Amino acid sequence: MLVAILPGDGIGPEVTAQARRVLDALAVPGMTYESALVGGAAYHATGHPLPPETLDLAKRADAILFGAVGDPTCDSLERALRPEQAILGLRKELTLFSNLRPAKMFPELADDSTLRREIAEAIDLLIVRELNGDVYFGEKGMRRTADGLREGYDIMSYNEAEVRRIAHSAFKAAQARRGKLCSVDKANVLETSQLWRDVVIEVAADYPDVALSHMYVDNAAMQLVRNPGQFDVIVTGNLFGDILSDQASMCVGSIGMLASASLDANGKGLYEPIHGSAPDIAGQSKANPLATILSAAMMLRFSLGQAEAADRIEAAVAKALAGGARTADLGGSLSTSAMGDAVLAAL
Ligand SMILES: NC(=O)c1ccc[n+]([C@@H]2O[C@H](COP(=O)([O-])OP(=O)(O)OC[C@H]3O[C@@H](n4cnc5c(N)ncnc54)[C@H](O)[C@@H]3O)[C@@H](O)[C@H]2O)c1
Numbered sequence: 536m537l538v539a540i541l542p543g544d545g546i547g548p549e550v551t552a553q554a555r556r557v558l559d560a561l562a563v564p565g566m567t568y569e570s571a572l573v574g575g576a577a578y579h580a581t582g583h584p585l586p587p588e589t590l591d592l593a594k595r596a597d598a599i600l601f602g603a604v605g606d607p608t609c610d611s612l613e614r615a616l617r618p619e620q621a622i623l624g625l626r627k628e629l630t631l632f633s634n635l636r637p638a639k640m641f642p643e644l645a646d647d648s649t650l651r652r653e654i655a656e657a658i659d660l661l662i663v664r665e666l667n668g669d670v671y672f673g674e675k676g677m678r679r680t681a682d683g684l685r686e687g688y689d690i691m692s693y694n695e696a697e698v699r700r701i702a703h704s705a706f707k708a709a710q711a712r713r714g715k716l717c718s719v720d721k722a723n724v725l726e727t728s729q730l731w732r733d734v735v736i737e738v739a740a741d742y743p744d745v746a747l748s749h750m751y752v753d754n755a756a757m758q759l760v761r762n763p764g765q766f767d768v769i770v771t772g773n774l775f776g777d778i779l780s781d782q783a784s785m786c787v788g789s790i791g792m793l794a795s796a797s798l799d800a801n802g803k804g805l806y807e808p809i810h811g812s813a814p815d816i817a818g819q820s821k822a823n824p825l826a827t828i829l830s831a832a833m834m835l836r837f838s839l840g841q842a843e844a845a846d847r848i849e850a851a852v853a854k855a856l857a858g859g860a861r862t863a864d865l866g867g868s869l870s871t872s873a874m875g876d877a878v879l880a881a882l
Pocket residue numbers: 546550602603604605606607619622790791807808809810811812813814815816821822823824826864
């Protein structure tokens with residue numbers, strides 16, 4: 536089993552290094568690793584954020600562990616050369632359309648949540664975010680209006696096949712959990728959302744055991760902080776899912792805690808923390824590596840058939856937190872590698 540490790544930029548290499556230590560300690564037989572440059576690091580070395588050899592490795596690998604991309608020194612580049620194009624390119628090239636972003640409260644962190652303890656303790660939800668469509672991948676550009684003003688545009692579109700396949704992913708996830716699915720859209724305004732809602736209702740006929748509800752995204756943002764315990768699985772589009780998952784991360788204590796899986800139709804996946812390259816703390820060994828370590832656990836479970844090893848990682852993270860291990864984002868002072876040490880000790 537080949538795992539591609541793509542550390543990327545900023546804190547990406549710092550957090551993937553800790554996940555790699557945990558994977559090495561598990562010593563799963565038959566696992567091999569190859570690393571490659573991606574994002575700003577790849578741009579500086581090769582002139583492209585997603586060089587052909589990196590894409591080739593990602594295609595050959597059984598799974599991909601990804602750090603983060605984003606480099607302020609690349610901000611003035613044309614869009615096609617910016618680091619973020621690398622992660623968008625991987626998602627599109629590998630048809631990773633189903634992005635699972637679980638937000639579950641570790642009880643030890645209930646006081647780190649921005650929510651009151653009794654509300655935070657009830658959080659155990661999964662955001663299923665569509666990852667190959669929406670305003671991210673529509674036609675975009677810059678033009679002039681008739682009276683000479685600069686006008687930027689990004690076309691938002693979804694076709695019914697795109698909505699259907701993510702709806703099936705979400706209904707199946709709900710079946711495997713508590714049987715509740717909330718579809719989040721903006722059907723009161725957007726044509727894409729009206730289609731989204733219609734197709735989700737059609738797909739629901741195949742899953743009579745799942746209780747389906749619908750919510751507008753503005754209300755969903757409010758409900759996520761008012762009463763997040765009401766949610767089991769949330770299914771939503773690419774842009775809404777991006778925003779709601781960062782919000783959900785603070786409800787469970789920190790953006791440094793939220794892992795993710797981006798899956799194709801056959802279970803191949805890219806695994807990454809939901810956070811970015813965090814230029815404000817990069818190189819200072821302050822980053823919380825737990826989101827990446829938990830992403831490695833998701834990788835073992837979903838793409839590599841190693842559920843027991845995944846359980847061991849998740850139990851070790853819980854034990855490290857119970858023992859008081861905290862990086863700065865969680866109100867503590869452990870360095871990135873000291874948090875890695877704490878997880879290894881718990882393993
Ligand atoms: N998948 C990805 O690679 C990805 C995801 C999000 C943002 N980005 C990119 O990252 C760059 C920075 O974006 P941003 O600042 O908006 O978002 P960010 O997630 O990088 O950081 C937001 C805030 O959260 C903090 N933070 C993030 N991860 C943390 C961790 N593990 N431990 C402790 N604190 C953490 C940061 O210090 C910062 O204050 C941009 O170039 C952006 O495009 C990439």
